[in-house]
Amino acid sequence: MDTLLKSLIGGVAALAALGAAAAIRERRLAVPSSVAKAAADGLLLVKEGHGGGGLTEGAMRRARQLAARAPLPLYAPKGQRSAAMMRAWFRRHQVDQRPNWNKTKTPGWTAWQLWAGTPGWVWVERECDRVEKSPANKKWVAKARRMK
Secondary structure (H helix, E strand, O other): OHHHHHHHHHHHHHHHHHHHHHHHHHOEEOOOHHHHHHHHHHHHHHHOOOOOOOOOHHHHHHHHHHHOOOOEEOOOOOOOOOHHHHHHHHHHHHHHOOOOHHHOOOHHHHHHHHOOHHHHHHHHHHHHHHHHOOOOOHHHHHHHHHOO
């Protein structure tokens, strides 16, 4: 009986852990108006011909999603759009910034705006940090990232 009870308790704990990770994974973020405006500005820059040869369909999809203020998942399966993926993009490309680059309408500036520019960067950093640094969530964040 002790073994059965321990097994049941372990199973319930595992289900609770899975539920906590799933709740984090399913969390959707409301897109602020400043983020939507920056993405819309990026779409306009592309329409004006400032996109350059390296522009990807993924950047265009992201910009349309943000400009429409469609809720953004915090985490998503690999290859899907999420705030965590967006944060990774900003961290890779923050070194591309140049003084006054917003005045020259370069392909780099256009890409930055498609991903919602500085308002988007600040927003995804804040939202991801809020979840990841919370002591209550710390244990489940890694599980949420791995869930398919």
